[in-house]
Amino acid sequence: MSEKTILLSPKKCFSSFDQSFNRVKYFSCIAENTQLTHLPTEWMIKTDTGLNYGMQPPEEKQQSYILAGYQHFMQCYLVRDCIESFALCLDEFFLLLLLNGKRIHSSQRPLDALSPDEAKNLKNFNKASVAGKIEKLQSTFGITLEENDKNSINSLRDIRNRLAHNNGIVRETDGSPSENGKRQFMWTTITVFGTGETTGERQNLKKIIGKTLTEDTNFFMEVKPQKKEFTVGEQLSFSAQESYEIARSLEKAALALIKSAEQVMEKPQAASSP
Numbered sequence: 001m002s003e004k005t006i007l008l009s010p011k012k013c014f015s016s017f018d019q020s021f022n023r024v025k026y027f028s029c030i031a032e033n034t035q036l037t038h039l040p041t042e043w044m045i046k047t048d049t050g051l052n053y054g055m056q057p058p059e060e061k062q063q064s065y066i067l068a069g070y071q072h073f074m075q076c077y078l079v080r081d082c083i084e085s086f087a088l089c090l091d092e093f094f095l096l097l098l099l100n101g102k103r104i105h106s107s108q109r110p111l112d113a114l115s116p117d118e119a120k121n122l123k124n125f126n127k128a129s130v131a132g133k134i135e136k137l138q139s140t141f142g143i144t145l146e147e148n149d150k151n152s153i154n155s156l157r158d159i160r161n162r163l164a165h166n167n168g169i170v171r172e173t174d175g176s177p178s179e180n181g182k183r184q185f186m187w188t189t190i191t192v193f194g195t196g197e198t199t200g201e202r203q204n205l206k207k208i209i210g211k212t213l214t215e216d217t218n219f220f221m222e223v224k225p226q227k228k229e230f231t232v233g234e235q236l237s238f239s240a241q242e243s244y245e246i247a248r249s250l251e252k253a254a255l256a257l258i259k260s261a262e263q264v265m266e267k268p269q270a271a272s273s274p
Contacts, residue, residue, distance in 0.1 A: 010261040013093040014254045020085040024078045024247040031074040032240040036063050075238045076163055079246055083160040086250045087130040093257065094125045094133070097141050100265050131157050143260040148225055149253045152187045156246065159185055159236060168236035175230075182229040187249035189226040194219050223252070 043055035058066055095111075098121070102113040114122065125136050131154045137143040145153075158174045175183040192205040194217040208217070226245055230236060238246070 010093065010096060010258045010265070013096055014086075014089045014258070017082070017085045017089045017250065017254060020078075020082045021247045021251060024082060024243050027074060027078055028240040028243055031071045034067065034070070036067060039063060039067065072237055075240060075243045076168060076236065078243045079238050080160055080163040082243075082247045082250055083130065083156050086254065087133065087160075089254070090130065090133045090137070090257075091122075091126050093261065094137065094140075095122055097137075097143075097261060097264065098122060129157055130160070137257070141261075141264055143257060143264060145253055145256055148188050148223070149249075149256065151225070152249050153253060155185045156187060156250070162236055170230045170232055170234050170236060172232045178227075178229050180229070182231050184227050184229050186225045186227045187246045188223055188252060189245045189249065191222050191224060192219060193222065 043057045045053040045055075047053065098118050099110050099113055102110075111119075121136075121140065125133060128136060131150075134145060134150060134153055155175055162168050162170060162174055170183050172183070175185040178184040194203050194205065194208050194213075195201070196203075196214075197216040197218060199215060203217075205219075226242075226249075228242065
């Protein structure tokens with residue numbers, strides 16, 4: 001019976017997250033750019049039975065609330081979807097690392113290559129929170145993330161849990177405490193700024209665009225924590241910009257994990273068989 005070596009791509013493990021990120025890109029644009037003048041002219045849910053479900057068209061004064069509610073719901077859905085798909089991709093990522101370089105018979109499944117202890121580790125990993133999964137990747141394979149990325153993932157875990165279990169209502173144990181008594185959540189974001197060669201003055205890109213520069217200016221990109229505060233009992237809410245930044249933050253972490261995994265997989269593996 002012939003054998004084959006299991007060779008998998010770390011990047012493909014995050015294909016589901018890529019789809020979630022695409023939803024952020026396009027669904028956010030739809031929600032953000034829908035205007036009151038673009039609301040339906042026909043308020044009806046059509047069925048395949050011929051008996052459609054008609055709705056009373058909203059009064060004009062209600063329309064702005066309906067649109068705002070739709071935009072709020074869409075952004076919260078997109079944020080939760082991104083965080084959950086990222087966590088699920090980590091399950092596949094961990095399995096790939098367990099299987100790396102193992103040999104199986106042609107009639108077997110890849111999972112058959114796992115030892116009982118490895119199968120148990122995989123089961124425990126799948127049950128862990130997204131923050132717990134990151135810790136397990138480090139303890140098992142030495143795959144690490146920058147501290148900002150770890151803090152971001154811990155914070156996003158709390159965001160996901162509130163959206164999933166408490167209608168987005170913030171508790172006093174969620175996020176981290178801020179100086180003014182509120183609860184603080186964070187992710188990473190990329191900013192672009194210019195620095196004058198003569199004065200050394202740093203200016204935000206938004207303040208520079210469309211203006212005549214008074215000195216030669218160098219432009220830089222910077223990754224930094226982005227924080228948002230909520231009072232206890234307040235409902236989580238996110239703008240289209242924030243949803244995109246959260247998705248980018250997770251993408252940054254995914255790319256770092258992929259790079260680290262590729263380095264681990266390049267190391268010689270002892271031949272193993274089930």
